[in-house]
Amino acid sequence: MWRNSATLSFSSKLLSSSSSANFSYFHYASAFSVFNPNAVVDRTLSPSHQRFYSSSAAPSPSPSSDSVIKLGFLANKSDAFRPLGSKASDAIQLARHYGRCYWELSKARLSMLVVATSGTGYVLGSGNAVDLVGLCCTCAGTMMVAASANSLNQVFEIKNDAKMKRTRLRPLPSGRIAIPHAVTWASSVGIAGTVLLAYKANMLAASLAASNLVLYAFVYTPLKQIHPVNTWVGAIVGAIPPLLGWAAASGQISLNGLILPAALYFWQIPHFMALAYLCRDDYAAGGYRMFSLTDASGRRTAAVALRNCLYLVPLGYIAYDWGLASGWFCLESSLITLAISAAAFSFYRDRTTQKARRMFYASLLYLPVFMSGLLFHRISDEQQCLVENPDRIAELSPFLEDATESGKDDQRKRLRYVTASPQRQPPVAYASIAPFPFLPVPSYVDQ
Incomplete structure (x- = not known):
């Protein structure tokens, strides 16, 4: 200077x-x-x-x-x-x-929320010990794939975004970055994220990431201009990242790993219904076929939101019954679910902008509280063994000490499986055999 x-x-x-x-x-x-x-x-x-x-x-x-x-x-x-x-x-x-253009193309805040759900799924699927390197690589790969999907979403919706007040200043509609540049950026980070997940996690996690990228960019995005069912397809997209994290940590898909994805799926419906009601004029100007546009009174929109809030109520008990979390989480989950259900019911009775905004804020609060409680009250494999077989663990404790002192990983793994009784398998009636059509059959079916 x-x-x-x-x-x-x-x-x-x-x-x-x-x-x-x-x-x-x-x-x-x-x-x-x-x-x-x-x-x-x-x-x-x-x-x-x-x-x-x-x-x-x-x-x-x-x-x-x-x-x-x-x-x-x-x-x-x-x-x-x-x-x-x-x-x-x-x-x-x-x-x-x-850097600013890449940040806005990636919808970085939304992508970080996706990373948070994927990281939570990784911790839940890790069992007794969490591999920090694997967790970081999974989060990084998820972030890159999410950034790629969001960037491609904006490439396909340039004309629509230019017509909406809240999106017309994005990099592509405003002309701050060229379309080929944005496509190159999206392709590069998407491929890099998938390769990172395949190399540092497993092919199952990488296939889930690639499937979610295709589902979001090439199915959900064009469907937004065709039919209101796009909201439910988008909910599936949001439910896959925690399943990706679980698969990256455990190498398989089990029913226990579907509790958090189910919470994400049901949570997204009231969350987006509130947003669609608040922004229905903007969505109409952009040419998007949202559910709220065909519901002038808003009663059906509020009813869908309330119904999906009620679907969240039993998830806390299921997590406790299947041995994923303690009884305290069952209580806490029920309380926060009743709170968001009360906000949805208030919106159903009085369909105003104020009530819709209140339900939207309640949904923003629900998800981090639910995930934090699930992490805090989760039960590891060793804790579950102590609860179910304390006598058997006491008998085999000398062998466990010898294995620890000798430092033989294979022996410790064998004793772990000997010590643990067969884990309680959740009843198949709670979920279908193939939760999503493009996912492999869960491991419990073979048993």
Whole structure:
């Protein structure tokens, strides 16, 4: 900063004879070099920067070649005469611009919520010990695949987003990034995330990630403009990440691993119904066929939200009955589910914007509380063995100590399976054999 001001002061003395020259032009042009020959602002800058540079540069005439003294960065617009500091500032500005575009294309906040559900599923499926490296790799791969899906979603919906108030300033409708660039970004991170999951987790987790990417970008996205069933398809998309985390940790799909995906599936319906009711005019302008658009009174929309809230009530008891969490979680889950159901019932009785917004906020609070409680009260394999077979564990404790001292992993694994009694298998009547058509059959069917 001091160097620039000193050089400009020296330059102003040398150029004092040229009264028509505007020195603010020299300062901004030398610092950023973002002007085209006809004083048009480069489109790679954000709108706020475009307004700033155009307002400061447009009124000033371009100086003649005779009045410019070649002092390095004040010489002309050629990159050959620009100093290293100016090029570095341009690189920083460009990195900030594209970083912001990638952040918005990826819907980073939504993607981080997806990562949170996937990480929770990984911890729940890890058993006694959680592999931190595997957890980090699973979360990173999930983040990249989610970013790819959200980016492709915006590529396909450019025209629709341009018609909606809350989406028209996104990178693609506003012209801040080109379509081929966005497609390249989405393809790169999607492939990288899938490969990371296949290499660091297992092929089952990678196949779930790839299937979810295809389902979101190529099925759910076009379906939004065709039929209101898109909401239920989108709920399946949101339910797969915790199942992905469980599969990455355990290498299989079991009914215990479907409790959190079921919670995600049923939770998304009231959450989105409240949002669709609040933004129904915007969705109509964008050409999206949402359920709320065919329900002028809002009664059916509120009824669907209330019904799916009630579906959440037994999940706490099922988690306790299947040995995934303790009885305290059963109580806590019931309380928070009754709270969101009360908000949904209030919206059903009085279908106003205020009631819909209250149910929306209640849904935002429900999910983190449910996942946190499930993690806090989860029961590991060793704890379940202590509860069910305390005498048998006491008899085999000397063998366990010998195995620990010898450091033989295979022996410890064998003793673990000897010690543990056959785990309680959840009743098949609680779920279908194939929860989703593109997933493999759960392991309990073979048994």
